[in-house]
Amino acid sequence: MSTAPRTLFAKIWDAHVTATTAAGADLVAIDRVFLHERTGASALKSMAASGRPVIDPARVFAVMDHIVDTRPGRGDQTLMQGGQGFITETRAAALAAGITLFDVTDADQGITHVVSPELGIVLPGCTLVAPDSHTCTQGALGALAWGIGSSEAEHAMATGVLRLMRPKTMRVTFTGTLPKGVTAKDMALTLLARHGAGGGAGHAVEFAGPAVEALDIEARMTLCNMATEFAAMAGFVAPDAKTYAYLAGRRYAPAAFDAPYWADLKTDDGAVFDAEIVIDASEIRPMVTWGTSPEHAVPVGAAVPQGPQRAHDYIGLEPGATMAGTPIDVAFIGSCTNARLSDLRRAADILRGRHIAPSIKTALVVPGSMAVKRAAEGEGLDKVFEAAGFEWRMSGCSLCFFAGGESFPAGSRTISSTNRNFEGRQGPGIRTHIASPEVVAASAVMGAITDPRDLMAEAAQ
C-alpha cells in the first residue's frame, strides 16, 4: 500500500487523534503534562474543586521554577510578595493529585523546559503540553510540544486529550553554515526580524535544513524555544542520531530506541507544507533586540530601524542609533532559552581572564537546572563567572520576568539571554535587550552592547 508523503507533524498528529468531533475538532491524546508553580496550582486546585481526578498521574510532572528564589540557601520564601503561597499550594496540590514533583530543594529542580529533556520526560514523537508558552522548546527532541492555558491543562489531565483544530504546517529551512560566534539564538531572532512576531500564527513549524541538523540538541532547544515568539503553535526538529544519543540512559526514556516507530519520525520526501521559509544561515550575524517586541531585532553592528514610536520612546533609542556601544547596566545569563551547559560554556569562554566593566551594576548567571549547575561546577565554570564578576545562582526562571522579586530602577538597561523584551517584562520601566549568551558576556565585559566576535578575535591573537 502506498501512502502520500507526509510531514513529521502529520505523522505525530494523526497518530494521536482518538476521535474527530462533528464540528471538526480532533481529540488529540496528550502523552505528557508538565506544570510549574505559577500556573500549576491553579489548574490542580480547580480540578480538585470540580471533583475531577488526574486520570494518569504517572504522566504528569511539576517543578518549582517561576518564582522560586535563586539565592543560595533558598527555601519556600521568595522575594515576591505572596510568592510562598504559590510554592506551598503547588506542593500540596501535587501531593494530593499523586503527580511527580521536582521540589525546591530537589536535586532535579530546574526550569521546566530544561528539566524535562534532561530527565528524558519528553520523547520524540510524543505530545507534551504545559501551561507555559515556552513549552515549544521541547520540540527540539522531535516532540509535538506546546503551551496552553490552565483550563486546557485541566482538560488534558482530566481527560487525557485536548480538543483541537488541526493547525497548518510551515517549514523553516536554514541552509548553509552558521558563521563562527553566531548561534541558534541569532537564527531565531533573524527569523523574527524578517517575518514578524505574528509570522507563524496558525502553524506548527518544523525547523529543518543543514544549519539546523548541525546544531546540537541544546541549541535546537534555543531555536524551538522562540517558536512561541513567532506565534507558532509549536516548533520542532525531526529527531536524528544526535537526539537518540542525547536521550540514551535518561531516567524516564525507554531503554532502547530500536522500534520502527522511531525511524519513521521524519518528513517524507515530497511532503507539502502550507508555508515555507528559507533563510541562508551564512548571512546571519550576532543579533540583539532594539525595541519591545522580539521582532525588533537587528545585527549587533546595525543601526536602529524606524519602528513604532512607542517602542522607541520606551527603550530610549531613536532610529539611526547604533546598537553596538549602547551602554548597559545589567547582564543576565539564564532562562529556558539559554541556560544549559553549552550556553554557560560559551559565555565562560568569553569571560575567562576578563572582568565585567565597572559600570555594570548587576551581572547574574542562573543555571537552567540544578543538574546544569552541578555539571558546570564540575568544569569550574562557576569560578570563571565569579572571577569575571558574575553572581552564580541556584536554578530558576529568575530575571526572565518580574513577578515582584528582584529588579532594578526604572530606565535600567539590561542585556539578557532571555526570550522577551516586552515593556516592563523585567520590571517597571526596565529596558531589555535580548541576545545570545555570547553577546551578553561580551557586552558585560565592555559595559556596552558588543559583538562577541570582537572579543573572540582578541582572545585568538
Add this chain to the structure above:
Amino acid sequence: MTPFTTLTAVAAPLNPGALADNVDTDAIIPSREMKSTGRTGLAEGLFAPWRYVPTDDGTRLPNPDFVLNLPEYAGARIIAGGHNFGCGSSREHAVWALAEYGIRAVIAPAFAPIFAANCIRNGLLPVVLPRGAVEALAGREVTIDLATQTVTCGDATYGFAIDAEPKEMLLEGLDAIDLTLKSQDSIGAWTAADRAARPWIYL
C-alpha cells in the same frame, strides 16, 4: 460558562497608540498582579502598566489618558486591538482579568494562539477582522452576532470566520471537559491500544 450569543457595546480602541500591535499578556496583566493561585481578584491588575500611574507614596492612581479610564469607555465590554493580540505568556490570567473586568469580546486582525484558545474556554469571543475594519469600528458602538458571524457598525456589516467547534462551545456555553468526558469510552479504547503500541509512553 456564560454563553456568547450577541453583544452590543462600544469597542474601546486599545491605547496606548490606537490599535497597538503585539499587545502581550504581560501588558494585559503583569506577573506581579497575579497575587494568588485563584482565578479571581484579577480585574484590578488588568492593563496595570498603562491603566495606572504610580504615586510617590507607593500607591497608584488611574492614568487619565488610558482608554478604559475615559468616560466614554466606562464599563467597556469590547476591546479593539492590533495584530498578534495576546502574544507572550500563556497565562490564562490575562483572559480571567478581562472577563472579570467585564470584557466579552476582543476584535483584532490576528490573535496569538494560546490567548485565543483561552478566550474560548472562558466565554470570550476573539473576533478576527481585517485591520481596516477594526480601525473603522474602533471607538464606535458595534453589535456582534456570533450565530451569523457578523459585526455591525452603523451601515457597515463585517463577516468574520470562526471554526465550528469554538463557535458551538461559545454559543452553548459548553464546558469542554464535560463534553470530552462523554467520549471517555473511545479515549479509553484508544489508550489501551496505544499502551500496547507505545509502551514507553506509559510510566
